[in-house]
Amino acid sequence: MRFFLNRLGFLLISIWAALTVNFLIPRMMPGNPVDAILAHFQSEGAPLGPNALHALEQQFGVAHSSIWSQYLGYLQNLLHGQLGTSITYYPLTVTQVIERSLPWTLGLAGTATIISVLLGTFLGVYAAWHRGTRIDAGLTTVTMFTSAIPYFWIALILVYLFGFELHWFPQFHAFSTLPPGVAWWKFALDILYHAVLPGATIVISAIGGWLVGMRNNMIQTLGEDYVTFARARGVRNRRLMIAYAARNAILPNLTGFAMAIGFVVGGALLTEIVFSYPGIGMQLLTAVENEDYPLMQGIFLIIALAVLLANFFVEMVYGFLDPRARQGE
Amino acid sequence: MRTPLASSPTDNPDGPPLILDQVSVSFNTSKGPARAVNDVSLTLAQGEILGLVGESGSGKSTLAFTVMGLLPDGARVDSGQIRVMGKDLYHLDPEVLRDFRWKGISMVFQSAMNALNPVLTVQDHIFDTLRSHDPNITDEKARQRMLELLDLVKIDARRARSFPHELSGGMKQRVVLAIAMVFNPPVLLMDEPTTALDVVVQRSILNQVREIQAERKMAILFISHDFSLVRSLAHRVAIMYAGRIVEITASLGKSDAHHPYTEGLMRAIPELSEDEVTISGIPGNPPDLLHLPTGCPFHPRCPVAFDRCRTEVPPMLQVQGNLVACHQYSRSGEESDHGLE
Numbered sequence: 001m002r003f004f005l006n007r008l009g010f011l012l013i014s015i016w017a018a019l020t021v022n023f024l025i026p027r028m029m030p031g032n033p034v035d036a037i038l039a040h041f042q043s044e045g046a047p048l049g050p051n052a053l054h055a056l057e058q059q060f061g062v063a064h065s066s067i068w069s070q071y072l073g074y075l076q077n078l079l080h081g082q083l084g085t086s087i088t089y090y091p092l093t094v095t096q097v098i099e100r101s102l103p104w105t106l107g108l109a110g111t112a113t114i115i116s117v118l119l120g121t122f123l124g125v126y127a128a129w130h131r132g133t134r135i136d137a138g139l140t141t142v143t144m145f146t147s148a149i150p151y152f153w154i155a156l157i158l159v160y161l162f163g164f165e166l167h168w169f170p171q172f173h174a175f176s177t178l179p180p181g182v183a184w185w186k187f188a189l190d191i192l193y194h195a196v197l198p199g200a201t202i203v204i205s206a207i208g209g210w211l212v213g214m215r216n217n218m219i220q221t222l223g224e225d226y227v228t229f230a231r232a233r234g235v236r237n238r239r240l241m242i243a244y245a246a247r248n249a250i251l252p253n254l255t256g257f258a259m260a261i262g263f264v265v266g267g268a269l270l271t272e273i274v275f276s277y278p279g280i281g282m283q284l285l286t287a288v289e290n291e292d293y294p295l296m297q298g299i300f301l302i303i304a305l306a307v308l309l310a311n312f313f314v315e316m317v318y319g320f321l322d323p324r325a326r327q328g329e
Numbered sequence: 330m331r332t333p334l335a336s337s338p339t340d341n342p343d344g345p346p347l348i349l350d351q352v353s354v355s356f357n358t359s360k361g362p363a364r365a366v367n368d369v370s371l372t373l374a375q376g377e378i379l380g381l382v383g384e385s386g387s388g389k390s391t392l393a394f395t396v397m398g399l400l401p402d403g404a405r406v407d408s409g410q411i412r413v414m415g416k417d418l419y420h421l422d423p424e425v426l427r428d429f430r431w432k433g434i435s436m437v438f439q440s441a442m443n444a445l446n447p448v449l450t451v452q453d454h455i456f457d458t459l460r461s462h463d464p465n466i467t468d469e470k471a472r473q474r475m476l477e478l479l480d481l482v483k484i485d486a487r488r489a490r491s492f493p494h495e496l497s498g499g500m501k502q503r504v505v506l507a508i509a510m511v512f513n514p515p516v517l518l519m520d521e522p523t524t525a526l527d528v529v530v531q532r533s534i535l536n537q538v539r540e541i542q543a544e545r546k547m548a549i550l551f552i553s554h555d556f557s558l559v560r561s562l563a564h565r566v567a568i569m570y571a572g573r574i575v576e577i578t579a580s581l582g583k584s585d586a587h588h589p590y591t592e593g594l595m596r597a598i599p600e601l602s603e604d605e606v607t608i609s610g611i612p613g614n615p616p617d618l619l620h621l622p623t624g625c626p627f628h629p630r631c632p633v634a635f636d637r638c639r640t641e642v643p644p645m646l647q648v649q650g651n652l653v654a655c656h657q658y659s660r661s662g663e664e665s666d667h668g669l670e
Contacts, residue, residue, distance in 0.1 A: 132402075225443035232399055232436055233508065234427045234461040243457075244446050322448060323492040 003319050003326050011312045018304040023074050026293055027067070036291050037087065059085055083301070084294035088286055094298035097283060102265070102302070104174050105272070105279030108195050109264040112202035117257055119203070120210025125246045127211065128218035140212060147208025152270035155201040159274060162197060169197045172276035198275040202268050206260070213256065217249035224248070251322050258314035262307030344415055346516045346548045347373035347396070347434070352409030354388075354395050363618040365391040365404070367572035367626075370645075373516065376546040380563030380580065382556050382594070386615055388572040389552045390439065393520045396550070397436055398426060413516055428462055435509040436518040441502035442525060445493040451479075451504050452489040458511045478507040482537060499530035506537070513545055520552045535562055556594050568594070571616050571626035574645075577652040586648040588655045589631045625656065633657055 034056045041048050048056075077083070083094035120143075127136040146154075163171035170176065175191050221227060222245050230244050269281035276282070280299060287295035319326045354366035365388045373379050383389050394400050396411055398418045411418050413434045421429060438444040445454060455475045459466050479486050482503040493501060502522060509517060519538070523531040539562065542549055553559045559566055560580045568576040568591050576588040587595070593611035613630035616622055622629055628638040635656070643654045 225438055225440050226446040228399060229438050229444040229505075230446065230457070232397055232430060232438075233458045233511075234431050235457055236427070236461055239457065239461075243449070247448050248446070324447060324494050 004316070007312060007315050007319075011308060014308050015305065018308065019075070019078065019301070020071075022297060022301050022304065023071055026297055027070075036293075083298040086287075086295045087292040088290045088295060094294050097295060098280070098298055098302055101278055101280050101283045104277060105265060105281065107191075108174075108198055108277060108279060109202060109268045109271075110261075111195075112199040112268075113206065113260050113264050115199070116203045116206040117210050117260065120207040121214045121250065121253065123207075124211040124214025125218055125241065125249075128215045128222060128245070128249070129241055131215075131219055131222075136215075140215065143208035143211045145208075146204050147206070147212075149205065151201055151205035151268065152274055154204055155198065155271050155274040158197045158201055170194050174277055174279075198268070198271050198277055201271050201274075209256075210253070213253055214246075214249060217252055218245050221245045221249045247321065251318065254314050254318050254321070258311045259307070261310035261314070262303075265303050265306035344412075345372045345374050346414055347371070347550065348410075348412040349392075349396070350410045350412075352392075352395060352411060353407040354391055354400065354404060355407055356391075357403045357405075358619065360619055364572050364621060365618060366395060367621075369409070369569075369572075369574050371550075371567060371574065371577075373548045373550055375515075375548055376542075377565070378542060378549045378551055378563045380559030380566040381550060381552045381569060382554065382559050382566055383569030384554060384615055386618070387569045389554075389569055390520050392569070393436060393518045393550070393552055396518060397430065397434065431458065431509075431514065432462060432512045433514055434516040434518065435512070435514040436520065437502075437505050437509050437522045439521040439524060441505045441522070442498060444505050445501060447493055450490050450492055451484075451496075454504070454508055455489075455511065458508055462512070474511070478510060481510060481541060482507040497530075498526050499534060502526060502530075502534055503537070506534070506541075510541065510545070513547070515547050517547050517549045518552070519549060521554070522551075523558075524553070524555075531558075538562070557598050571621060572618065573626060573654065575627065575654045577645075579650060586651060586653060586658065588627075588653050589633055589657075590627050593630075625654075 034053065037056060038048060038053065081095055083098070086092050086094050086097050089097050123139055123143075127139045130136050159171050162168045170193065174194050175187065176194070178187060178190060227240065227244050230240055235244070265280060269284065271277070272279045272281035273285055280302070283295065284299050286292070287299060315325075349369055349371040352366060352369045353364065355362040355364045367388075369388075369392060371379070381389055381392070391400070391404070394404075395406060396413070396418070400406070406419060413429075416429065416433065418426065418429075445451075449457070452475060455478060456471050459471050459474060475489060476486055479489065484500060484503055484507065488496070488500070493504075496504065506522070522538070523534050526534065535558070538549070538551075551559060551563055556566075563580050566578055566580045567574050568578070568588065570590050576591050578587065578591065590611070596609050597611070599608045611630055616626055616629070622639075624640045625631070625634070625638045625643050628634040631638065637656050641656070643656045643659070645652045645654050646658050648658045
């Protein structure tokens with residue numbers, strides 16, 4: 001319980017720090033969104049009057065008040081879930097844009113990451129247990145190779161081969177336009193069908209790291225005295241492999257898992273771009289292209305929160321798996 | 330070749346609990362095979378504590394792991410036979426061997442610090458051991474056995490829920506000892522069980538071992554590099570050098586006829602009660618196991634070596650009740666007190 005409160009306190013402080021940095025960074029940059037819109041309209045040959053300017057300033061929260069009162073207002077807005085208005089998707093709010101794209105990213109990158117972690121860890125345990133055999137050598141070599149390939153390149157190859165040449169899978173988007181009133185499961189299958197290639201991209205590029213990491217950790221724990229002692233005591237192989245070797249070997253990997261889960265929200269940026277997948281990564285690209293500061297800020301905030309929450313969650317799991325961590329500092 | 334055991338291949342559970350007959354073990358290294366255990370023959374009698382002493386790298390631990398059938402990858406038994414309670418360990422079905430280990434022979438590991446799984450409690454360890462041999466044991470029975478064991482090694486029953494990192498070094502070693510006693514095995518190997526502990530804890534653990542041994546009467550092979558400690562505990566002491574047993578001596582015997590290496594070890598023990606402490610080491614270093622000297626492995630460091638020592642491996646000789654592998658005791662027609670004092 002003390003461990004839990006300790007970590008919870010740390011989480012809250014980190015979130016506050018992330019919020020503050022997120023507030024400060026855009027204010028240290030020159031210009032503001034209203035100037036950007038103004039320039040946009042001016043270049044189109046339709047300059048805006050002072051009234052319109054004032055209205056926009058109100059809408060985007062370009063305030064001329066002190067930084068402290070801006071900060072308090074910012075925190076207050078956040079508490080109400082208000083992240084401002086998107087410039088690109090005007091008049092949608094940033095919250096609305098994120099709400100629409102987050103499920104796609106979580107569904108795609110989240111599922112793909114969990115698949116690669118589970119599969120990679122399982123295969124790593126298997127390879128370590130059969131270390132020195134052909135299976136071990138084969139698995140390790142192949143996954144080292146796949147994880148060395150840049151993942152956007154894998155994405156391009158998959159699109160070209162299975163989308164463009166063979167037409168097995170759609171080349172882009174998360175779903176196709178189906179006639180209205182179609183059964184929900186048909187829609188679900190359609191989504192799954194669209195997710196295969198981008199999902200495979202993520203799994204192929206990520207699995208090697210998990211496999212090799214787990215394999216190496218596990219080979220280390222297999223050499224520990226407590227494993228030999230357990231074998232001497234007659235502990236059966238299955239329990240030896242899971243409760244003695246793998247259980248201890250997985251601990252260092254959990255930290256990596258926390259990071260990976262956090263970065264899921266950041267989206268497999270390039271994967272989403274290659275497949276025109278309507279997730280957070282795609283929105284971030286759009287935001288950058290359109291100088292959509294409110295959207296960028298909102299997305300960065302969501303990414304930071306996701307990393308922090310994932311870390312907190314994994315720390316809880318860590319505390320559960322490793323009794324030594326429970327004592328804490 | 331002497332084959333006293335091969336002539337009686339039938340399992341004889343009433344014989345000595347542990348017999349090693351001309352056992353040799355080598356490790357594969359990148360520079361060729363290294364002989365870690367060389368032609369070792371030992372017999373452990375019922376209820377006996379046999380000390381096994383030698384310096385680091387002399388093959389003591391390898392011998393223990395050989396007896397357990399737990400040699401690491403790359404090590405193999407080249408020749409010889411090991412019998413525990415009459416069973417030839419190296420010709421048992423793997424599943425039979427898995428079950429026989431710990432019931433017939435158990436072992437206390439050198440590093441109690443690392444012998445316990447950091448993510449399991451004391452109770453988990455004991456239950457794991459019990460369940461591995463009896464999957465149907467009830468929780469109630471397992472708990473009862475655990476309490477008996479904790480009582481045996483004088484650990485508070487409340488410690489059952491503790492994780493290894495919550496225990497002191499001495500307590501961990503007691504837990505390991507309790508785990509070794511789960512099935513009251515007739516043979517117990519102890520590989521430097523007190524090396525990592527301070528002398529006070531060391532003493533209390535040794536007293537405990539003595540007590541348990543007096544009660545349960547199991548045979549113990551006690552491995553240590555501490556000659557004086559072993560002498561105070563064991564009935565007999567075997568001295569190992571470069572993979573060979575060079576002497577087996579009664580620990581309290583009055584005989585002065587020892588192997589020159591044993592002499593050297595004895596001179597290296599400080600006597601606190603004496604006014605002037607004079608200790609001396611043995612000059613030179615233990616041999617490289619990849620390039621063992623011909624003849625007696627100790628001859629390059631031996632103060633009394635002569636020609637024959639360089640060419641011929643000395644056989645075990647009965648000398649004043651001790652077994653000593655040294656040519657000086659077989660030199661006929663020469664004076665018998667050559668250089669030994």
